[in-house]
Amino acid sequence: MSDRLRTAQVAAGGQLASFKRSPVMALLALLLPLNLLLLLSLFALTGYRAPTGLVVDDNSPQAALFVAALRAAHHSFALQPMTADQATKDLKTGRLVATIQIPDGFGAQVRDGDSPFVLLTVDNVNRDMAEDVRRAIPAAGAIFAKDIGRPVPIEPQLRNVLSHDTNYVEYLGVSAIALAAVIAGATLGGTVVARTWESGEDRLLRTAPSGAGATLLGRLAAAWMVSLAASLITAAVVVWGYGVPMRSPIEVIGTIAILTACSVALGGLVGTKLRKTLLIVPLVVGLTLPFYLDSGALEPQRFDGEKLFWLAHLSPTYWGVGAIEHAFHGLTVTPEPVWMLLAVLAGGTVAACAGIVRLAVK
Amino acid sequence: MRTVGHIARHDVMRWLRSPALIAATLIPAVGMALMVLALTYAVGRQPVALVNQSEGKAATEIAKLISTSDGFFLVQRTPEQAQKDLKDQKVAAVITIPPRFDADVFTGTAKVDVKINNVDLDFADDIRRSVSEAVVAYNIDAGRQLDASEAAERGGQPTNVLPGDESVVLGSHFHTNPYGVSVDEVDLRHPDTSFLAYQLIPVLALLALTGGALVTALALSGERELGALRLIQVSPARTVNVALGHLVGGAIGAVALIAAVVIPATLLGVLHPPDGRWPFIAGLLLLTAIAATALGVVIGILCRRATTAVLLGVNAVAASFLLGGGFTTVAFLPDIVQQAARLTPTYYSVNALREAFFYKTMIGAGHDMAMLAAFAAGAVVLAAVFLTRAERRPASTSVTPALRPALETS
Numbered sequence: 060m061s062d063r064l065r066t067a068q069v070a071a072g073g074q075l076a077s078f079k080r081s082p083v084m085a086l087l088a089l090l091l092p093l094n095l096l097l098l099l100s101l102f103a104l105t106g107y108r109a110p111t112g113l114v115v116d117d118n119s120p121q122a123a124l125f126v127a128a129l130r131a132a133h134h135s136f137a138l139q140p141m142t143a144d145q146a147t148k149d150l151k152t153g154r155l156v157a158t159i160q161i162p163d164g165f166g167a168q169v170r171d172g173d174s175p176f177v178l179l180t181v182d183n184v185n186r187d188m189a190e191d192v193r194r195a196i197p198a199a200g201a202i203f204a205k206d207i208g209r210p211v212p213i214e215p216q217l218r219n220v221l222s223h224d225t226n227y228v229e230y231l232g233v234s235a236i237a238l239a240a241v242i243a244g245a246t247l248g249g250t251v252v253a254r255t256w257e258s259g260e261d262r263l264l265r266t267a268p269s270g271a272g273a274t275l276l277g278r279l280a281a282a283w284m285v286s287l288a289a290s291l292i293t294a295a296v297v298v299w300g301y302g303v304p305m306r307s308p309i310e311v312i313g314t315i316a317i318l319t320a321c322s323v324a325l326g327g328l329v330g331t332k333l334r335k336t337l338l339i340v341p342l343v344v345g346l347t348l349p350f351y352l353d354s355g356a357l358e359p360q361r362f363d364g365e366k367l368f369w370l371a372h373l374s375p376t377y378w379g380v381g382a383i384e385h386a387f388h389g390l391t392v393t394p395e396p397v398w399m400l401l402a403v404l405a406g407g408t409v410a411a412c413a414g415i416v417r418l419a420v421k
Numbered sequence: 422m423r424t425v426g427h428i429a430r431h432d433v434m435r436w437l438r439s440p441a442l443i444a445a446t447l448i449p450a451v452g453m454a455l456m457v458l459a460l461t462y463a464v465g466r467q468p469v470a471l472v473n474q475s476e477g478k479a480a481t482e483i484a485k486l487i488s489t490s491d492g493f494f495l496v497q498r499t500p501e502q503a504q505k506d507l508k509d510q511k512v513a514a515v516i517t518i519p520p521r522f523d524a525d526v527f528t529g530t531a532k533v534d535v536k537i538n539n540v541d542l543d544f545a546d547d548i549r550r551s552v553s554e555a556v557v558a559y560n561i562d563a564g565r566q567l568d569a570s571e572a573a574e575r576g577g578q579p580t581n582v583l584p585g586d587e588s589v590v591l592g593s594h595f596h597t598n599p600y601g602v603s604v605d606e607v608d609l610r611h612p613d614t615s616f617l618a619y620q621l622i623p624v625l626a627l628l629a630l631t632g633g634a635l636v637t638a639l640a641l642s643g644e645r646e647l648g649a650l651r652l653i654q655v656s657p658a659r660t661v662n663v664a665l666g667h668l669v670g671g672a673i674g675a676v677a678l679i680a681a682v683v684i685p686a687t688l689l690g691v692l693h694p695p696d697g698r699w700p701f702i703a704g705l706l707l708l709t710a711i712a713a714t715a716l717g718v719v720i721g722i723l724c725r726r727a728t729t730a731v732l733l734g735v736n737a738v739a740a741s742f743l744l745g746g747g748f749t750t751v752a753f754l755p756d757i758v759q760q761a762a763r764l765t766p767t768y769y770s771v772n773a774l775r776e777a778f779f780y781k782t783m784i785g786a787g788h789d790m791a792m793l794a795a796f797a798a799g800a801v802v803l804a805a806v807f808l809t810r811a812e813r814r815p816a817s818t819s820v821t822p823a824l825r826p827a828l829e830t831s
Contacts, residue, residue, distance in 0.1 A: 098748070154753075177605070219545070340732045
């Protein structure tokens with residue numbers, strides 16, 4: 060075994076012992092991605108099915124059919140049956156996005172060939188949700204027309220590229236694992252390296268026979284092990300907590316390992332430049348969160364426009380989200396093939412490590 | 422009062438003199454604010470390719486309707502180009518109007534073909550709904566209504582629609598439509614509040630939260646690293662005054678951050694609450710900042726190093742912001758999450774801010790303000806208790822070098 064490898068091994072062991080001796084930093088680095096995973100999942104819960112008050116003043120089969128059509132209108136409504144007074148109150152206090160009131164005599168009018176009016180009241184305080192509701196109404200109308208046998212001149216013929224839809228929690232939960240890996244890796248990698256400068260060890264390390272590089276890489280290897288464990292715990296929460304199945308467990312673990320390695324190395328590179336542990340966490344969080352949403356975390360990134368798409372390539376999260384969505388669901392969410400996503404992450408790891416070694420001797 | 426003033430000034434000056442401390446406070450807040458901004462790009466319109474293979478009147482009309490829908494960023498493509506764009510993820514769906522479209526309309530069997538990249542349910546459903554909206558609008562009134570309603574939603578005057586039908590989203594008051602149901606829409610406000618405006622309001626609470634929590638946490642952990650906390654505690658100063666001093670310092674930091682954003686945003690017209698609401702909003706933000714300092718005191722006392730204080734602080738701020746409704750609407754979440762959200766001051770702050778900015782009458786804002794005041798009062802008590810307990814804990818043996826210049830100058 061070469062001297063450098065032995066040095067790196069000893070440095071890794073020492074760093075792991077240090078994590079064990081004062082575990083607060085490692086525990087908090089584990090807590091942060093878990094925290095973000097759980098809290099960002101809240102967004103997925105409100106991504107569709109707008110809470111809608113349903114007031115039905117008619118007991119006819121036609122009214123029941125219209126309610127069924129509303130339920131079938133592309134996951135648009137979480138219908139909550141209630142009285143008119145309650146609906147008005149809940150709408151005005153922001154507990155509902157909309158209320159739908161089916162009037163008395165609705166069924167009789169439909170049977171007579173009329174098109175009776177239903178009242179939709181929308182709290183349009185948030186245009187995104189208001190628009191979802193407005194667009195869902197015609198979709199429900201089309202379903203209703205079909206159910207009651209009314210012919211319409213034109214119909215949309217909907218076809219899907221994939222055999223099944225991936226729901227929002229499944230998609231976003233998996234992308235949050237990539238966020239966890241990047242935050243845990245970059246935080247620990249950056250802190251470990253920056254602390255070397257803060258404590259003044261860098262001067263001593265430069266006089267070591269195997270140089271400062273081997274020691275730093277050894278410490279980063281220890282940081283990688285801890286952040287890999289943190290990321291795998293996050294993945295376990297997604298798999299067993301949220302019930303998201305893994306298409307290929309080996310691919311999942313491999314992807315997380317490569318993404319974490321890249322994040323640790325990039326964090327280490329930042330730590331080498333900043334040399335202040337105080338700034339590592341704010342910088343990692345401050346950069347990673349916006350880049351997370353610009354990484355294909357909610358939908359394939361190119362759908363948000365070419366500028367944001369190309370900007371996303373700067374972040375390891377983009378490459379990680381693409382690879383991990385494939386590993387979990389078999390989805391292709393980037394134009395780049397999976398091997399390229401993983402190769403870029405591996406290349407980024409090697410380049411960042413080389414940069415750290417180079418900067419360490421300066 | 423002198424003790425309070427001295428400690429508050431000391432905390433603020435230490436923060437102002439250290440670029441590292443300012444950066445540590447500001448960067449997470451800016452990151453989360455940018456995340457909210459990035460979210461507005463991720464929702465809303467989807468890129469879609471339209472392939473119109475027919476030159477008939479009906480085909481032209483429905484193509485026009487689809488192209489004016491605000492659910493899409495539409496590009497006209499040939500069939501081959503559209504397939505390539507779908508494969509390259511330049512578009513999320515391809516809408517095809519087939520060559521025999523007009524003839525099929527005549528026989529009542531026309532179809533608009535929609536092929537969707539359904540990699541994720543959310544945007545796939547957005548596309549399905551938008552296509553249905555356009556097709557239904559054509560079937561009902563050859564598209565006149567959709568144009569009008571799109572204009573009305575943006576604050577413009579509805580045009581080209583029968584008087585009395587302006588509010589109809591399905592059907593008409595004047596003739597029966599083929600769907601067997603008509604829907605009249607009443608909006609609570611006019612025009613719609615944009616998604617960006619809705620999402621940006623919680624950022625004000627975030628600034629108060631970050632400023633209050635992190636300035637205080639960094640001040641206390643810095644004093645702990647230096648051992649100054651013990652010196653203060655053996656001084657004649659009362660613990661309550663020391664706690665108040667830190668709270669005032671944190672609140673001043675938070676108010677400075679809020680003012681730096683709110684004043685320019687108001688002058689530029691980005692923030693425009695209903696008349697007479699500014700005093701209420703200012704009070705809300707101040708109480709949020711004071712309540713956040715309680716969090717800062719706890720973090721500052723618990724952590725022996727500034728680095729750990731930042732990490733715990735960012736964890737706590739992110740949790741409070743996201744759980745409190747910074748990224749979503751808490752009222753639409755499951756009950757258990759709503760109960761948890763009520764434990765954070767941010768929940769009351771975001772609720773009251775949204776009500777103050779967007780609602781005609783403020784039904785729950787008074788209650789939210791009272792809850793925030795309770796959190797703020799609790800902050801003083803909590804800070805005093807924690808500072809008293811901190812006396813029993815040993816100081817750290819090493820000082821984070823990043824803090825040294827700031828500590829020395831102070």
